Amino acid sequence: MFSTDQLDLRRMLCPLPVIRTQDHIKGMSPGDTLTIVCTDPGVLTDIPTWCRINGHEVTSTEEADYEIKITIQVGAE
């Protein structure tokens, strides 16, 4: 069974959302998904870059009312 986690990263400025995402994903397994909710638009570039470097995949990005929701599927290490 894959797990689906959520992280509230609102008000955090980059690179903190990336660091919190990185630290949370360390405890997850390949195939799991993590959805992060952020307010710093910097995540729109930083999270995809971080995912590319580390072999994870951004599966969806939603923007509304100053909030950005990004879902990441954890890749195999």
Added chain:
Amino acid sequence: MTTLQELAQNPKKKAVALISGGLDSLLAAKVVMEQGVHVEGINFFTGFCVEGHTHAIRNMKKEKPKRNNALWVAEQLGIKLHMIDVIEEYKDVVLNPKHGYGQHLNPCLDCKIFMVNKALAWSWMEENQFDFIITGEVIGQRPKSQRRETMPVIARESGADNRLLRPLCAKNLPETLPEREGWVDRDKLYDFHGRNRKPQMALAEEFGFEDYAQPAGGCCFLTDASYSGKLTDLWNGRGTRDYDIDDIMLLKVGRHLRPRPHFKVIVAREEGENHYLRGYQQQFTMVEAVSHIGPLGAIDGASLSDDDLKLAARIISRYGQGRDAESVIVRITRNGVSTDHEVAPLPSDQIPADWHV
């Protein structure tokens, strides 16, 4: 860390590179990778990094987000980047630097020692096991922290000693363990020195790197006069030299005015800042015009009297569309309770220049 005997049996050596996001750390890592060493990057987030704040709070609709240079460097190099939050531990470096400050509140030498030491501790962790550390330091590049005399101080006081390799100026320094053991070829390292950036730019071209970051001052906001001034004002206002992450983030948001020693007001400059400040309504007393369009303002201070609130409201309403009106209705929100008040916006000639932090 592995023993020398184990290392001899394992030819692929591992180095951890301090990646700031600038050109020098990019080149230093690349030079060592070219010699067949497995390199991974490490980046420390102190809270003051230019990366973090330049992204910051801006009007989402207007500006295109900027990239994080450390992540960009790692992607260019095709290496992993380990980003580490050191905000709490770094406080002691900022507040009590053994080697003192640079031009402003930048404790560069202590900062370098701290970072190399943290990289060393990380490299020793069981799951990591790295053999040496790389930095992009160049002798003479920075007047305070990158001098011939400070290089051995950083190596010694960080505990890294001869496991600290500076590939861009290694030929100007005594041989280190990676060179002596033949893990890297000293002849293929460099002898850059001084403030001239041309050799780095030529090397970048040789490697095919374009569009790299070249921060003018330093790698963090502590080298910035205005930011350091705001931090000093924060300490003076509170009567104690301390800060937390919200404090250092808020120093990048809005206009800061201190009309009285015991409080200051932070006035948003645009919609993105307005929205960002609103997230702090539990911590601060908030003021916003309701009869006119105007910015949100936060009051940072303790024991606020009615006169203080009124003065703050007059200042904040001065930055809205009601600035020329005789009076403006403002909403003051404290601990979740809002009350409306009529105030006269303060004319700009009644805002002394020294109120601006």
